[in-house]
Amino acid sequence: MAYFPFYIDIENKKILVVGGGTVALRKIEKLTPFSPDITVVAPKICDEIKALNVKIIDRRFCDSDLDGAFCVVSATDDETLNGRIFQLCNEKNILVNTVDDKEKCGFIFPAIASKNGITAGITTSGKSPIYAKYLKELFVGILESMNENTTEVLWKYRPIIKEKVEREDDRRKIFERLLSLCLSGLEPDEKTVENLIEEYEQ
Ligand SMILES: C[C@@]1(CC(=O)O)C2=NC(=C\c3[nH]c(c(CCC(=O)O)c3CC(=O)O)Cc3[nH]c(c(CC(=O)O)c3CCC(=O)O)/C=C3\N/C(=C\2)[C@@H](CCC(=O)O)[C@]3(C)CC(=O)O)/[C@H]1CCC(=O)O
Ligand SMILES: NC(=O)c1ccc[n+]([C@@H]2O[C@H](COP(=O)([O-])OP(=O)(O)OC[C@H]3O[C@@H](n4cnc5c(N)ncnc54)[C@H](O)[C@@H]3O)[C@@H](O)[C@H]2O)c1
Known part of the structure; x- marks a missing residue:
């Protein structure tokens, strides 16, 4: 298996x-x-x-x-x-x-941890369902400690960044910086995203 x-x-x-x-x-x-x-x-x-x-x-x-x-x-x-x-x-x-x-x-x-647009499935490949269940509960705790809007914010600006930024490497760096902003508790707005795009356009 x-x-x-x-x-x-x-x-x-x-x-x-x-x-x-x-x-x-x-x-x-x-x-x-x-x-x-x-x-x-x-x-x-x-x-x-x-x-x-x-x-x-x-x-x-x-x-x-x-x-x-x-x-x-x-x-x-x-x-x-x-x-x-x-x-x-x-x-x-x-x-x-x-x-x-x-x-x-x-x-x-799998044991499923689902919260704020994230779905994680945890499996032990059948070796210990109770361990999968335990790990799931830990992961639910992690998801609950995250900014609940992170997925939606990243999803909102992704098409714009994909359209406006030509190089894949630059796009990845912008996504990383947006994610860091979300992880630090901030919610980037359109102006922040525009500024980031401009930085990489030069
Ligand atoms: C994850 C979860 C999802 C769900 O079912 O929701 C799930 N089992 C859960 C709980 C659980 N299951 C069992 C116990 C009692 C303790 C124990 O026996 O260990 C508990 C604990 C409890 O009840 O608290 C008994 C059991 N389970 C299986 C067998 C047959 C066998 O081992 O061959 C027997 C013996 C029956 C008997 O003795 O007669 C088989 C499977 N169980 C799986 C999934 C798949 C492997 C997943 C993996 O490990 O990766 C697999 C292979 C097939 C499948 O069912 O899909 C869910 C927790 C999720 C949650 O709560 O979040
Ligand atoms: N995979 C897991 O996570 C897990 C966990 C615990 C137990 N189990 C296993 O699951 C099995 C079922 O456990 P349960 O607690 O749900 O049992 P249960 O007694 O609550 O339910 C059994 C069901 O099977 C139905 N059934 C019996 N004969 C049937 C037939 N000919 N056609 C259609 N349906 C029929 C019954 O009507 C009943 O609805 C147990 O044998 C146990 O080994 C699996």
Whole structure:
């Protein structure tokens, strides 16, 4: 196993979750902020899942539930069924996450630290989820200590700098100086950005 941290656009993508218990709920809560199209199939689905914006199929899993799925989370308490879903998904080239066996995961859920436009996923590649969770909490603390507007300020001026400053090296230096201003608690305005651009234009 060698998990690479791609950030994949899952907006409106069909995600099937098999199982409707505690672990399924946690996985769904991780996914919903990214607006996928989630269907949950299970004979017993907890009320917290029913209250979320997901489609509910109130019965046992059947193979055709996989049709059209972009990816699958296999979150039942039935090891044999989870293993069979893993096999079916592999045959159909569907990415699958199997919650009871890290060897049966085509993708894994990281611990997620998300704040002020930053999303960090932390993984131990399945070796210790509890350590990933601990590190995530540390990182949330770091993000909370940052100026909350930094990402938006840098995003606001990036197109202008990209357009006006010809040399990539100069652009990088300007971005570094803007970032330093944000990190020191200042919020650079248009005039500051113009002055910086002028410095490098000469
Ligand atoms: C990060 C997080 C994301 C999330 O799920 O939200 C996540 N597990 C979390 C918590 C957690 N999971 C477990 C415990 C109990 C303590 C323990 O056993 O260690 C706790 C702690 C708790 O509950 O506090 C049990 C467990 N987990 C897996 C197995 C099966 C196995 O190891 O083979 C078993 C044994 C089941 C059993 O014994 O029956 C497998 C996986 N769990 C993963 C992710 C993937 C690897 C991530 C990585 O390490 O990089 C992977 C491989 C697949 C996947 O699920 O995607 C989330 C914390 C996030 C947060 O809170 O921020
Ligand atoms: N990956 C992780 O982070 C993690 C953490 C803790 C536990 N686990 C594992 O997750 C598994 C599930 O734990 P849980 O606490 O959510 O269990 P749970 O008992 O709360 O839920 C099990 C769900 O599976 C459903 N189910 C059973 N048979 C089914 C079928 N034929 N078709 C569709 N759905 C079916 C049930 O209806 C229920 O909704 C456990 O076996 C445990 O090994 C994984």
